[in-house]
Amino acid sequence: MASHYSLLLILAVASVVSIISPATSLTCSTQNILSSDKTPFQTCLDLPELESYLHYTYDATNSSLSVAFVATPSRSDGWIAWAINPTATTMSGSQTFLAYRSGAGEAPVVKTYNISGNNLSEGRLAFEFWNLRVEALNGGRMAIFTTVKVPAGDGSVNQVWQVGGNVTNGRVGVHPFSPPNLNSRAVLNLTGTTSTGGGGGGSKTPGNAGWMITNVNLGVNLGILVLLGAIFIF
Ligand SMILES: *[C@@H]1O[C@H](CO)[C@@H](O)[C@H](O)[C@H]1NC(C)=O
Numbered sequence: 001m002a003s004h005y006s007l008l009l010i011l012a013v014a015s016v017v018s019i020i021s022p023a024t025s026l027t028c029s030t031q032n033i034l035s036s037d038k039t040p041f042q043t044c045l046d047l048p049e050l051e052s053y054l055h056y057t058y059d060a061t062n063s064s065l066s067v068a069f070v071a072t073p074s075r076s077d078g079w080i081a082w083a084i085n086p087t088a089t090t091m092s093g094s095q096t097f098l099a100y101r102s103g104a105g106e107a108p109v110v111k112t113y114n115i116s117g118n119n120l121s122e123g124r125l126a127f128e129f130w131n132l133r134v135e136a137l138n139g140g141r142m143a144i145f146t147t148v149k150v151p152a153g154d155g156s157v158n159q160v161w162q163v164g165g166n167v168t169n170g171r172v173g174v175h176p177f178s179p180p181n182l183n184s185r186a187v188l189n190l191t192g193t194t195s196t197g198g199g200g201g202g203s204k205t206p207g208n209a210g211w212m213i214t215n216v217n218l219g220v221n222l223g224i225l226v227l228l229g230a231i232f233i234f
Pocket residue numbers: 062064128130149
């Protein structure tokens with residue numbers, strides 16, 4: 001149905017991540033991440049690549065998807081990103097929330113990128129979103145929080161996430177091109193409602209990690225596009 005793009009990381013992390021199966025990796029359920037109204041998210045997913053985590057609550061009455069994306073930049077001045085691509089399963093078109101620190105000890109910032117083709121430029125997003133913020137967590141992790149409007153009736157969204165390289169003077173550098181960076185996309189199924197009871201969700205609960213359909217064979221990926229974009233931008 002859909003998938004997403006990819007952004008970045010390192011081969012070593014890739015190997016580690018590929019060894020950890022969703023069944024044994026239950027990290028997100030032990031992360032104490034609260035939504036903007038201070039309640040736990042309905043569900044959390046240990047994403048299959050890049051040691052990244054998605055906490056989310058889908059409100060069908062408002063067709064709003066509230067998320068917290070947790071990942072660790074590969075460097076102190078590195079970046080992380082989470083995106084929805086409303087129109088395709090590629091990097092191009094991805095509506096991206098990207099967070100970074102401009103240096104060690106600096107407060108992180110989060111910005112939006114409307115990625116089109118190979119153009120990685122800051123820009124407005126195609127959908128409404130609110131409550132966007134980034135939080136520095138311990139261990140060098142960062143969490144991007146936002147709530148986005150999902151078109152009413154859409155049962156799933158194409159999500160893409162990435163862990164990137166340098167940010168130099170606000171310019172986002174390329175991410176690694178190892179398999180995890182190229183495979184970090186999945187369909188997030190919004191209609192398989194959670195039965196985890198609001199505690200953050202255990203991955204063994206029916207309908208948790210199994211909702212994600214990973215797509216690993218897309219020819220076009222964010223990594224290559226980011227590289228091309230960097231060539232154009234720089
Ligand atoms: C419902 O969606 C609107 C945007 O369409 C937003 O302003 C509002 O805060 C949302 N309500 C809740 C409870 O999230």
